[in-house]
Amino acid sequence: MRKAELIMALVMLVFSVYLMWKSAELPIGWIPEEGPGGGAFSFWLGAGMVICCITIIVRWAKRQSPPSQSDEPFMDREAMTLFFVISGSLAAMIGGIHVVGVYFSVPIFMAFYMRYLGRHSWKLIAAISVVTPIVTFFFFEIALLKTLPKGITEPLFYPLYDIFL
Amino acid sequence: MEVLGLLSDGFLIAFEPLNLGLVIFGAAVGLFIGAMPGLGSVNGVAILLPMTFLVPPTSAVIFLGAIYYGAMYGGAISSIMLGIPGASTAVATTFDGRPMALKGEADKALVAAALASFVGGTISIILFTAFAPPLAEVALAFGPPEEFALMILAFATFVGLGGDDIPKTMFSIFIGLVLSAVGFDIVSGEPRLIFFDLTGFSHGINFLVLAIGIYGIGEMLWTVETSRGSVAMSSATVSVKRTMAALKELMGTWKTMLMGSFLGYFVGILPAAGATPGSLMAYGIAKTVAKDPETFGKGNINGVVAPEAANNAASTGSMLPMLTLGIPGSPTTAILLGGMVIWGLEPGPMLFVEHKEFVWGLIASLYAANLFALLINIAFIPAFIAVLRLPFTILAPIIFVLCVVGGYVPTLDMHDVWLMLIFGVVGYLMRKLDYPLAPAVLAIVLGPLAERSMRQSLIGSHGDMMTFFERPISGTIMVIAIILLVMPLIKVIRQRSKGETA
């Protein structure tokens, strides 16, 4: 926990400095007759973030915040595995949407999740991961007219549009 | 009592079979759209706009008004059930609604939200009926300095929200404000904070992307970790007996409901503000005046009642500048306005004179929409509770998919979905380290409003900060805001000096 708090504060410190540097692309000072320049708002708030990060690090050194007093691990092995599996599979699903589209990427993700973490029967998994995209299609694309990305599978949906729209 | 005569004419219009049917249908559709994360009243109204060409204009706007109302009720559902605010107006509802659901009191929270919405809606429509034209003048008096003062007040009422770790709370507010600055500088029109020159940043960071990331993906990761991924969800139950008991408890919150309703309505009238600051301020005030402020955020029923009464009241309020001035107070009313133009109804000062039957038909149907939204909402509570009883390993992937689709739909841009995933993961890690995240979400909503109104004021006053204090309305609001900001500080100092003398 102690290490994690320091690392997070340092990462955020670097990010804040980056934000300040990026904001400085626009005027950050006070323009006479106009008030603050275009980058001032984000620049000075970034400066505020830097101060907060430094304070957090100082408090960490003095062991004033609860995480800095804790000897518990930030994440134990099991939590770590769960975290990486879930966020990794989410990233894979979102990446998959670019290629094969929502309607193929989503069922694969759902099947993986339910089987790997839930150990549900294949029958149930098949039912849910087929019904969800179908409901999604009719709710979003037909009822609400919001087209979702389909990647290379798009031509498969033309006939459905012809029927329902 | 000309108003009453006009209103009863309006009721005759609202209760024509076609219109009444549309009210019921609209309220039900709105409820479901509002309950989806990522979809709010804007989407509901925009998407169903073309459907209204099948019916006469008055019926059409009644239908859209009913969807609007239904969606406002629905927003609370995903806040309470999933912990994901479906729209910015429902952020404050998650603060206590979610803890209640986790305690197994989801049904009570839902009943509270529905009833508070009903009270807020009803009070605001009565206010609307009685004082529409004079209040339009109030909206006109609000220029940039007043808008800025109001934003400061919204922040001030919310100071107590963060945790005990002050630097982390401040960090959260700051990062939310900086993220809200991404996109383009409104004054010079120059691109600002476009990270790595990705075009996806040029439309700014949508509030929903951060909210769904933190409350959707982040919250799910949190729940998975604490439950080790397998346990069944909460022990949610519902019964007539429990509902009656909940209603009885709600009687005790009438003061909060009234406060939320009046506050929400008046903030809603102001063109720039709308329902979000209204609901946040209502929550902040409910917490400040409560006898037991420490229970807020842990499942206090008043914490659900205040923002829900306020956001429904504000949605009625925001119709006022739209109808009387032609100025939409929220994106939803902007689309309603677009619809009215298509039907040949010109919103603006002449509408109340030239299209009396339309205006009063709409107002009367709002009474009806409010009532039906309440009934439909309560009728569906058992269904929502049933969803919560699903095994978590089935519910979780469905919610993840909802988050992904919900993050995509507002802008139709995959860039936002990736951003949402990053916010979710980083937010989860920060939450583990006691960083409060709600202030960041609020800051990203209020940030652009605050920055724009501040810079407009300063351009107008040629860089003179005194403009915020010299004008009577903005000066008054500013002083109240500063007092609210300083109050907690004084409390701390007093406690310390007491501690020393004792």
Next chain:
Amino acid sequence: MHKLSTSALSLSLAVGLATGTAMVNSEAKAAKGEWKPKKPIEFVIMAGKGGGADRLARFIQGIIEKNKMSPKPLIPINKGGGSGAEALQYLKSKAGDPHVILATLNSYYTTPLRQPKLGIDIGGYTPIARLAEDTFQLWVHVDTGIKTVKQYAAAVKKAGKKGWKMGGTGKGAEDSLVTAMLMKKIGAAVTYVPYKGGGKVAKELIGKHINSTVNNPAEQVGFWDAGKSRPIASFTPPGAMKGKWGTIPTFEELGYGKDMVYYMQRSIVAPGKIPDAAKDFYVNLFEKVYRSAEWQGYLGKKGLIPGWLTGDKLQDYFLAERAKHAKMLGK
């Protein structure tokens, strides 16, 4: 019941998949003949929700929907980021995609000029049709008592740059160009305050937070009718506007010269390299919109000038306007 409908849906999906492959094959053959959209058409709006351009685009979508002019629906999407830079870049990335069209306004030329880094050449897009030209008038609150341009010029000069606030929608926006043109003409200076959208600007004028505005008729007509605001003069050539709008004097009539004219074009464009048949489909579609009673009625009521233009003539118009704006922006 639930089970039944799901199995029906999955069946239809399966059938869809099978016929889909067949459709892809036949697509090549049909390309020569009449083109029809195969999926909903993305109707990109290069401005945010609620503004004048957005309302107009949704109005057009409404006309198409109401009269069932298109076999597949148009789906409005706002990509207003960076004065439309976001929309223009999106259109560029969609080259060759016939299911995207863009509703434009003058930021179609000003945005690429002001942000050369974007690398956008509007000459590369496919022009579809110009539906109208919107106009601008100079507006004041009736309580100012100002009725003529002369009185206006005197009042502005008396108040000075510090004392006179002109509302608009942002530096480099259309109204700021018109403001600059006007101030050069009358030899005065004002403080220009940017707001989000022309509707907000109009409201600020009525609330007396600013002293004057350059608004489109649609944004001010309600307040004019209610006797709250007053048009001083119109930035149009004499006789271009009809009805009650014709009663507003033009700057040219008042002797301020022929150059005091500025229009906001309302056009539709498509990405570059789309099939000719698709282009024909859209030209046809928008011609129907243009001829509809709803559109013609709207033009008259909102003081827009009809101006159907398509094909090469429209492209020439765009390029000429771009050159004109390059000069106005001093680039």
